[in-house]
Amino acid sequence: MFTYNSLGLKNIKNNNLFILLIFVIININVVNAKYFVYKNAPSDMINAAKQIGENERLSYQQSLQKAESDDESIK
Known part of the structure; x- marks a missing residue:
């Protein structure tokens, strides 16, 4: 049986992948910014x-x- 969190993600592994994805997207934007x-x-x-x-x-x-x-x- 799976439990869903507020984002609709099934389990901890998916949550960690989601957090990693958000982190990577933010870092890409930060690296490309000059100021x-x-x-x-x-x-x-x-x-x-x-x-x-x-x-x-x-x-x-x-x-x-x-x-x-x-x-x-x-x-």
């Missing part, structure tokens, strides 16, 4: 969000380069 602002945000807020996004991207690239150079120095 987050409200739809009708003022230009100051948009510019600040762009700058924050650029700073995050640069710091991520620097950390990757540092990790690569650390790996090379170990060899």
